[in-house]
Amino acid sequence: MTETEVFLQQVIYGLSNGMIIALVALGYTMVYGIVELINFAHGDVFTLGGFLALTVVGALGAAAILDPNTLSDSSHWLLLVGLVVTAGLFCGFLNVAIDKVVYKPLRRAPKLTQLVAAIGVSFILVNIALFWGGAPMEVFGGGNAAAASKDFPEILEGSNLLGEDSNVVLRLEDLAIFVITIPLMIGLTLFVNRTRLGRGMRATAQNPIAARLMGINTDRVIAATFLIGGFLGGAASVMWAIYNNTISFQMGFRAGMDAFTAAVLGGIGSLPGAMIGGVLIGLIRAMSDQYIETRWTNVVVFGVLILILVFRPSGLLGLKQREKV
Amino acid sequence: MKHRIARTAATLLALAAPAVLGTAALAADALANSVKIVSSLPRTGSANAQTTSMVNGIKMAIAEVGGKIGDTTILYEDWDDASPQRGNWDPAVEAQNADKAIADTSVVAYIGTYNSGAAKISMPKLNTAGIVMVSPANTASGLTKAGLGEANEPAVYRPSGKINYFRVVPTDDVQGAVAADYAKEIGLKKVFILNDREVYGKGVAGAFEARAKEIGLEIVGTDGLDAKASNYKSLVTKIKQAGADLVYFGGTTQTNAGQLAKDIVSGGLKAKLIVPDGCYENAFIEAAGAKALQDRCFITFGGVDPKLLKGKGAEFYENYKKTYKTEPEGYAVYGYECAKAILAAMERIHKAGGKIDRATVLAEVGKTKDFQGALGTWSFDENGDTTNRTFSVNTVKNGEFSTVKVVQ
Numbered sequence: 055m056t057e058t059e060v061f062l063q064q065v066i067y068g069l070s071n072g073m074i075i076a077l078v079a080l081g082y083t084m085v086y087g088i089v090e091l092i093n094f095a096h097g098d099v100f101t102l103g104g105f106l107a108l109t110v111v112g113a114l115g116a117a118a119i120l121d122p123n124t125l126s127d128s129s130h131w132l133l134l135v136g137l138v139v140t141a142g143l144f145c146g147f148l149n150v151a152i153d154k155v156v157y158k159p160l161r162r163a164p165k166l167t168q169l170v171a172a173i174g175v176s177f178i179l180v181n182i183a184l185f186w187g188g189a190p191m192e193v194f195g196g197g198n199a200a201a202a203s204k205d206f207p208e209i210l211e212g213s214n215l216l217g218e219d220s221n222v223v224l225r226l227e228d229l230a231i232f233v234i235t236i237p238l239m240i241g242l243t244l245f246v247n248r249t250r251l252g253r254g255m256r257a258t259a260q261n262p263i264a265a266r267l268m269g270i271n272t273d274r275v276i277a278a279t280f281l282i283g284g285f286l287g288g289a290a291s292v293m294w295a296i297y298n299n300t301i302s303f304q305m306g307f308r309a310g311m312d313a314f315t316a317a318v319l320g321g322i323g324s325l326p327g328a329m330i331g332g333v334l335i336g337l338i339r340a341m342s343d344q345y346i347e348t349r350w351t352n353v354v355v356f357g358v359l360i361l362i363l364v365f366r367p368s369g370l371l372g373l374k375q376r377e378k379v
Numbered sequence: 380m381k382h383r384i385a386r387t388a389a390t391l392l393a394l395a396a397p398a399v400l401g402t403a404a405l406a407a408d409a410l411a412n413s414v415k416i417v418s419s420l421p422r423t424g425s426a427n428a429q430t431t432s433m434v435n436g437i438k439m440a441i442a443e444v445g446g447k448i449g450d451t452t453i454l455y456e457d458w459d460d461a462s463p464q465r466g467n468w469d470p471a472v473e474a475q476n477a478d479k480a481i482a483d484t485s486v487v488a489y490i491g492t493y494n495s496g497a498a499k500i501s502m503p504k505l506n507t508a509g510i511v512m513v514s515p516a517n518t519a520s521g522l523t524k525a526g527l528g529e530a531n532e533p534a535v536y537r538p539s540g541k542i543n544y545f546r547v548v549p550t551d552d553v554q555g556a557v558a559a560d561y562a563k564e565i566g567l568k569k570v571f572i573l574n575d576r577e578v579y580g581k582g583v584a585g586a587f588e589a590r591a592k593e594i595g596l597e598i599v600g601t602d603g604l605d606a607k608a609s610n611y612k613s614l615v616t617k618i619k620q621a622g623a624d625l626v627y628f629g630g631t632t633q634t635n636a637g638q639l640a641k642d643i644v645s646g647g648l649k650a651k652l653i654v655p656d657g658c659y660e661n662a663f664i665e666a667a668g669a670k671a672l673q674d675r676c677f678i679t680f681g682g683v684d685p686k687l688l689k690g691k692g693a694e695f696y697e698n699y700k701k702t703y704k705t706e707p708e709g710y711a712v713y714g715y716e717c718a719k720a721i722l723a724a725m726e727r728i729h730k731a732g733g734k735i736d737r738a739t740v741l742a743e744v745g746k747t748k749d750f751q752g753a754l755g756t757w758s759f760d761e762n763g764d765t766t767n768r769t770f771s772v773n774t775v776k777n778g779e780f781s782t783v784k785v786v787q
Contacts, residue, residue: 055616055619055620060616060617060620063616064613064616067612067613067616068613071609071610071612074609177464180463180464181463184423184463201423201424201425201427201463201466202425202427202428202632202662202665202666203425203632203635203637203638203662203665203666204665204666205637205665205666205667205668212645214647221619221647223645223646223647225645294609297610298609298610298638298641299641299645299668300637300638300641300666302425302466302666303466304466304607305609307607308607308608308609309609312609339613340613343613343614343616343617344613344616344617347602347603348602348603348604348605348608348611348613348614348617349576349602349603349604349605351605351608352605
């Protein structure tokens, strides 16, 4: 492999991983922007999305609609979109339910209380994922050892699009991430900037009391925020699953950590900030793996974060805001 | 209400009646005449299938002596040293387990740990307390042998100056060498060595590296990976650029060996993968997917496939299948052998008319010599290691482990 090929390859991997991180980061940043809560449970909502997707694929396999032996021979775009929507809706409504049951009663409580509640929800969800993993999903060789990493079947054909002899590998799953993530991001931006509810969101983010005085139903805005954030997390979990071909009950931990870092890096509360932050972290990881050493990658990522926060305390695109926890 | 009155009356009666008191004393007597063996293994996390199989092995060994040596009842408790947060062994939990064992005076033997890193934590504690510790699965060389691990090993684990730690598995200095020799044998030349930055993984990768240098394999790179990373595609690209035809990973299923195997395939890296015994469990095949391992991955293991065990080992295999209706995992027989060695020591104490307690069990386990067990005939040497040196090299065929070579 020549230096250029290596660089190109790392850019592809960096962007693909980064896009997934960005999708998750949007969920953090949106919720933070509206209710000023760092929703630590978001990463685990993402995990459950992955498990739902595997269960759906397993059920389709059990119902003989999908054949485990030939599944990876061709590409199932329809299935992919179906999974993104199903997992997205599931995570969206789960997120709304969590808000209703846990965060809403605590809305006026000190910020720290909400934060601790979020961590508690995170633990509960991790354990639900652990139980879920114990459910039999053996159709695609997933096994039913609760805590084992599960093999997620390939639903996109896995050959190299640049030809089998090419040193640079670009697979359908890399493309799928772009094809699905970019429209989602554009859609979100349009939604927030162009629709009535989106305007309500922006208003609530700026000043919830004034928004309420102007007749905005802030409860509805908050629910919509959790729904959309959760939807993006669910979509990300499917992308993650088809990209890594593995899901595990702990996948939300690292994904959540990276995404949270991305949200802070980009300026928490800022949507384009989360997108840029996610892609940036993906790229930094890839470049550090290649040009420094994998063992230093986490140090590099957080080193960059610290550097940026020293010079721009509110992140790359963050605005000076009211005091938040 | 009626219920509560009845219960209060019963309690009063129990307190008053001397007959009941007598029975209680008898029960206490029986308890006094019992000793406890505990095991500390990662029961939460993907090692669960493996450790369940090991616990079954221990239970079988105790059941075979009828749960009694002489008139001493042998109790057994299965402790978890993992936490859901880590999904793997947890230093805090292992430390708690060791303290719990020390505090409970009826505990005379501690079977564990599974992970070498965990052993580092409980070894000095149990050594000070004088409780014998027998590991069914720790393979890090430094735990018992000087000069192979850190400079202060193994003295740091033996504050009392005595040896209380024994193991029934051969160590990583041998395992790493077996892997390197096999790589050379199948004609591989350039190796990229990875480890998971844990005690076990680093140890075995180091042993592999030392042997690889000796026998002239070219080392094109080394790195430590992040066990919680979502994928290793970028790392695989780096390995590809280095031109490796072999990746050696010192790590376990729990430290993401399955993901690494997948990314080697998806990244278009045409290299073989060799991993140590921490991956010799079905969870590894499940995590990696059989397709990613087929004809590509080799797993070394300090023993042989349970199906290939001979003599008492074959009896164990048959009994295990009969009792639990499943195939034993690779380490089940080691759990069994640990318990067997401890029980045999207790039996010798009983025959000599001694009392079974911490001190006598510790002394007697150390004297295990020419023990005829399921793993063949072996002894504990002066370091506490087994004299058994059997290793096998396995691959994955159609989703199942299949042995390609046995090294004695």
